[in-house]
Structures are given as C-alpha cells and as structure tokens.
Amino acid sequence: MLHALSRFGRRRTLQGSAAAAVVLGLLLWWVLPIGEEEPSGSLTFSTGVRSGVYQRYGQRLEGALAKDMPKVSIGLQTSEGSQQNVERVATGKADFTIATADAVATYLHSGKPGADRLRGCVRLYDDYVQLIVPRDSGIRTVADLRGKRIGVGQAGSGVLLVADRLMKAAGLDPTADITPVHAGIDTMPERLTDGRLDAFFWSGGLPTGAVQDLSKRFAIRLVPLDEKLVTELQAAGGSTRYYRSAVMPADAYLDAQQGQAVQTVAVSNLLITTDRVDPLTTEAFTRTVIDSRDRIGREVHSAQLVDLRTAIYTDPLPLHEGAKRYYRSAKP
Numbered sequence: 001m002l003h004a005l006s007r008f009g010r011r012r013t014l015q016g017s018a019a020a021a022v023v024l025g026l027l028l029w030w031v032l033p034i035g036e037e038e039p040s041g042s043l044t045f046s047t048g049v050r051s052g053v054y055q056r057y058g059q060r061l062e063g064a065l066a067k068d069m070p071k072v073s074i075g076l077q078t079s080e081g082s083q084q085n086v087e088r089v090a091t092g093k094a095d096f097t098i099a100t101a102d103a104v105a106t107y108l109h110s111g112k113p114g115a116d117r118l119r120g121c122v123r124l125y126d127d128y129v130q131l132i133v134p135r136d137s138g139i140r141t142v143a144d145l146r147g148k149r150i151g152v153g154q155a156g157s158g159v160l161l162v163a164d165r166l167m168k169a170a171g172l173d174p175t176a177d178i179t180p181v182h183a184g185i186d187t188m189p190e191r192l193t194d195g196r197l198d199a200f201f202w203s204g205g206l207p208t209g210a211v212q213d214l215s216k217r218f219a220i221r222l223v224p225l226d227e228k229l230v231t232e233l234q235a236a237g238g239s240t241r242y243y244r245s246a247v248m249p250a251d252a253y254l255d256a257q258q259g260q261a262v263q264t265v266a267v268s269n270l271l272i273t274t275d276r277v278d279p280l281t282t283e284a285f286t287r288t289v290i291d292s293r294d295r296i297g298r299e300v301h302s303a304q305l306v307d308l309r310t311a312i313y314t315d316p317l318p319l320h321e322g323a324k325r326y327y328r329s330a331k332p
Contacts, residue, residue: 037280038069038071038284039069039071039072039278039280039284039285040071040072041071041072042072042073042075043073043074043075043095043096043285044074044075044076044094044095044096045058045061045062045074045075045076045077045094045095045097046076046079046084046089046093046094046096046097047059047077047078047079047097047098048078048079048080048085049078049079049080049081049154049157049184049185049186050078050184050186051186051209052081052184052185052204052208052210053204053205053209053300053302054079054081054085054098054204055076055078056209056299056300057098057296057302057303058098059076060292060295060299060300061289061292061296062074062076064288064291064292065285068284068287068288068291069281069284069285069288072281079156080153080155080157081153081156081157081158081159081184082098082099082100082103082104082156082157082161083107083157083158083160083161084156084157085103085156086103086118087112087156089114089272089273089274090112090113090115090274091114092114092274095273095274095276095277096121096271096272096277097271097272097273098269098270099158099269099270099272100127100158100161100203100242100267100268100269100270101239101267101268101270101315101316102158102162102239102242103158103239104270104272104316104317105239105242105316106238106239108317109238109239114274117274117275117276118273118317119272119273119274119275119318119319119320120270120272120314120317120318120319120320120323121270121271121272121273121282121285121286121289121319121322122270122271122289122306122311122314122323123268123269123270123311123312123313123314124268124269124270124271124289124302124303124305124306124311125205125268125269125302125303125305126205126246126266126267126268126269126305127158127203127205127266127267128246128248128252128264128266129162129163129166129202129203129225129264129265129266129267130201130202130204130208130211130222130248130264131199131200131201131222131225132192132199132200132201132202132211132221132256133198133220133221133223134192134219134220134221135219135220135221135256137199137221139199140223141170141224142166142169142172142223142225142229143170143171143172145167145170145172145177145178145199146172146177146178147177147178148178148179148198149179149197149198150163150180150181150197150198150199150200151181151191151192151199151200151201152174152180152181152182152200152201153182153183153184153201153203154182154183154184157184158203159202160182162201162203162265163201165233165236165240166225166229166233166265168236169236170232181197183200185202185204185208185211188200188202189210189213189214189218192214192218192220193214193217199223203267204302205300205301205302205305206248206249206252206301206302207252207253207301211256212253215253215254215255216255220256221256222248222253222262224263225264225265227263229265230243230244230245230265239316242267242268242316243265243266243267244265244266245263245264245265245266246263246264246265247261247264248262248264249261270317271289272314272317273285273320275320277320277322279320279321279322280322282320282323283322283325283326285322286320286323286326287326287330289306290306290308290326290330293306308330311327312327
C-alpha cells in the first residue's frame with residue numbers, strides 16, 4: 001500500500017513539474033521575443049556641419065542607437081548639409097541621414113542616381129531660415145543684400161538652396177548681385193564678427209547653438225523674411241512648395257531679438273534612407289528616434305518637437321516598409 005502511494009506521489013510530482021514547465025514555457029513565449037532577429041552589422045549616418053544642429057543631434061542619437069541596437073555599429077559622417085546628405089544616401093555612401101524636404105524634392109525632380117530608391121522614416125522638426133546681420137547694419141530686407149559679402153552656406157548645403165531662392169525671389173542674382181561666400185555655420189559667425197561678411201544665411205532648428213553663442217558675444221539682428229517674399233518664393237513651383245511662412249518666437253535668441261518675434265521661412269526635416277536597408281533595421285532605427293526624443297531634447301531642443309502624430313508625413317518620400325511596421329505597432 002505504501003509502495004503504491006509512493007508511486008502515485010511520484011507520478012503527481014512529475015505531472016505537476018510537466019505542467020509547470022508548460023506554463024513557464026508559455027510565459028516565456030509571451031514575454032520574450034524568442035526567435036526574433038535583432039538588427040546587426042554596420043550603418044553610416046550622415047549628419048552635417050560641425051556645431052550645426054544635424055551634427056549635434058546625430059552625436060546624441062548615436063548613443064541612443066548603441067543602447068537600443070547593440071549588434072549594430074554606427075558610424076557618423078559630417079557633411080556640408082542637406083543636399084550632400086541626400087546624394088550620399090541615394091548613392092549608397094550612407095545608410096541614413098537628415099535632410100530638408102525641399103532638398104529631397106529637388107533631388108527627386110532632378111532624376112539623379114538612386115532617386116527612386118529614397119524612402120522616408122520620420123518627419124522630424126522644422127528648420128527656420130535665419131538671415132543674420134550686425135545689429136547696426138543697414139540691411140533691413142533681402143533686397144538690401146545687393147553689393148554685399150554674404151555667407152550662403154557650403155556647396156552641398158540646404159542653406160545654399162534656400163538662400164539662392166530667396167535672393168531670386170527678392171529680385172537679386174545670387175551670383176552677380178552679391179559676393180557669395182561658401183562657408184558653413186562653423187565659420188560664418190567668426191567671419192561676421194571680424195568684418196569678412198556683411199551678413200549670412202543659416203537654416204536650422206531653434207535655437208542653433210552657434211547663432212546663440214554669437215548673439216551673446218556680438219550684437220546681431222535677424223532680418224525678417226516677410227510673407228510677400230515667401231509668396232514670391234513659392235511661385236517658382238516644384239520643390240519650393242515645401243517652404244512656408246513661419247515666425248521665430250521672441251525667445252529663440254533673446255539677445256539678438258530683444259523681445260521681438262521675427263517673420264521667416266520654415267521647411268521640415270526628414271529622416272531618410274533607401275530601400276537597400278532592411279525593414280528590421282529601419283523599424284528599430286525609427287523606434288529609437290521616436291523613443292529618444294525627450295532624452296536628446298534636453299540637449300538639442302529641436303529633438304523635442306518630433307511628434308508621433310505627424311512623424312509619418314514624410315512627403316515627398318513614401319515611407320520605408322520598416323518605418324510602416326513601427327507606426328503600425330506604436331500607440332499615439
């Protein structure tokens with residue numbers, strides 16, 4: 001009798017252990033993504049000019065990506081700006097980048113190599129066009145730039161693209177009516193302070209650190225870009241439809257604006273890639289960009305403006321399949 005009870009007890013114990021193992025297995029299947037692949041390999045992220053918003057954002061995003069995608073090696077490349085960024089990604093020289101919508105549209109319309117492979121991931125934040133002059137300058141409008149030495153951005157920058165268009169809208173020939181100086185935000189402030197420039201254009205998120213630093217050590221002013229000028233700008237058609245009237249808030253650059261809001265032009269920034277990058281990697285990359293918004297935003301203010309509700313609007317590019325996967329799974 002005791003022997004039978006012992007066998008019964010062992011059988012109950014084995015059954016209980018088996019049941020527990022089944023339950024544990026089901027829990028692990030539910031909690032852990034067993035068998036789900038992680039992104040791996042190496043990626044190149046093209047950023048921007050040293051001290052510009054693209055570069056500062058890219059440096060901080062690199063840290064977030066390293067944490068979220070530990071099997072992926074991320075390499076950053078500085079660049080001249082949006083135009084060069086789009087070309088790099090389209091031709092496979094970089095995997096991801098940030099570029100303004102007008103620069104993307106211009107590349108698409110040109111039919112240059114790889115244009116048809118470009119895809120969008122995230123609509124990020126807006127760039128604001130900033131025309132900066134010494135506070136005592138007589139330059140009050142874009143038309144007043146005639147005959148002056150003007151910083152217009154580097155050859156591959158989005159700044160150059162919009163600066164040339166704004167000057168044409170104001171009736172100026174950007175090569176004959178001014179002396180164009182092709183320099184980036186890393187050197188234009190110093191050129192202005194030592195008198196080698198009369199003004200310079202910049203297009204970036206607010207505030208841009210280099211402009212903010214300049215305003216604290218040198219008296220500058222922001223020249224308004226009024227709605228009439230924007231109307232003329234948009235009249236050219238094509239990629240100029242991505243420009244819109246905007247207002248820089250009075251506290252964007254406290255020392256430069258002296259409590260005054262400034263009328264200007266804005267254009268959205270996009271995180272872009274190509275169909276060469278696999279959906280798994282793109283989904284993870286997109287997730288990190290959205291999830292790291294607040295953390296990066298404490299150091300790069302523009303990052304705070306990334307909004308899940310508008311992030312999917314990457315016109316003029318279709319969404320990458322991996323980005324679609326992320327947005328389907330994300331809760332607004």
